[in-house]
Amino acid sequence: MNTKENILILAKNTILSESESIAKLIDYIDTDFVEATQILFQSKGRIIVSGIGKSAIIAQKMVATFNSTGTPSIFLHASEAIHGDLGMVQTDDVVICISKSGNSPEIKILIPILKRFGNKLIAITGNMTSFLAKESHYVLNTTVDSESCPNNLAPTNSTTAQLVMGDALAVCLMQLRNFTSDDFAKYHPGGALGKKLLFRVGAMLENSLKPMVAPEAQIKKVIFEISEKRLGVTAVVDEGKVIGIITDGDIRRMLNDKDSFADLTARDIMTKNPKMIQSTTMVADALNILEDFSITQLVVVDNDTYKGIIHLHDILKEGIV
Known part of the structure; x- marks a missing residue:
């Protein structure tokens, strides 16, 4: 199994599998996505993006993309949230919670608390019958048929789907805000990108x-x-x-x-x-x-x-x- 040919086949099959999972997301873009985007755009607060495990890493990337494209955002680790970090959530904030299963213990504790706070809650999940999906105001479906992992365990296709869904939100918000290259330059003054956008x-x-x-x-x-x-x-x-x-x-x-x-x-x-x-x-x-x-x-x-x-x-x- 460790031949060059098998390695090439495995790599190509992984890419193909993930690309197919992404393509299927098109069928999941619905009115919930539209309304969630409008809620994010109209929010007078920040976007709080939360998750646990690999989903937490995707949440951090999503926050970075939002912040760099004109949508103020903060990452909230689902586990740390229930141990004091909930203090960062303010009244006008909108919360995005990312979870493949939507049923992790931390999520089940966190979601009811956020709802009592009165914040709008957007779920990004691959389980449309989960606790998270049922308790959220808007649900963005990132269901995948399987993971590329040969054991169907390690998050691969699912986290890629989450990432792409987050990018779709970010791009829509950029368009709604008429976010231009000049605006982009304000948030990227350093490095080669900063020079390209600002250097005269x-x-x-x-x-x-x-x-x-x-x-x-x-x-x-x-x-x-x-x-x-x-x-x-x-x-x-x-x-x-x-x-x-x-x-x-x-x-x-x-x-x-x-x-x-x-x-x-x-x-x-x-x-x-x-x-x-x-x-x-x-x-x-x-x-x-x-x-x-x-x-x-x-x-x-x-x-x-x-x-x-x-x-x-x-x-x-x-x-x-």
Whole structure:
């Protein structure tokens, strides 16, 4: 059984089994899901997500997704809840309780207490006849035919189904809140994602060199400027305005085409009307422009004033992608 072929078969069957369980969730999206989503959207409090065992781990992920997409949420472990943590539940909070069986002892103790508090209760369960399902105001069905576990014991398909149901709630709430990428950026300022959503071109120019030559500059001066500033390009600036650029590729083509360049100037070999952006442009958007036009640098200009060059290599170093 430990052959490579058997391992491949087991892995593929696990993925197939879980994907089939997820697909069946479509048939379980009903009016309870719609009304539960509306209750969550209209809530003036927070979303309390509770569970025990593997369901508790899914609950924590759900809380993280809600919080990062504009729905304030808190995780409440079902076991700890009945030992003091119920104090975190406030009057306007809506409670989501996750349990495959819906009949665990902790759930049977917790649910009546929450109902006495007067909080709206949403169940995510794979047992529609369970105590949890019967006692909740809304029930989201995550029933699976079986687990991928060969003993049909370890939560696999069931926890994946719970996770997907939580994601469905989160996405619906994002749409109801008109949650945009700008909103998303507020909650993700760090790391590569934060840079992608918040980092602007101007921030990359603060310590960068600013290559430029006059239109009448000799080719020797152009080559020196490109070499010294190490960006592989220089802007051609006339009376403060960018009228063209010269890349190291332009220099190579000139050397290949011309026997002599003693009489040539920057104006003679420059590329007119280069691609330009403003310093307020998002770096991620600048990267998209570079990719769309298959180029490696952009001229940065604010109100016709030359600010510098942003290069593809610098963007990649920042870990934007």
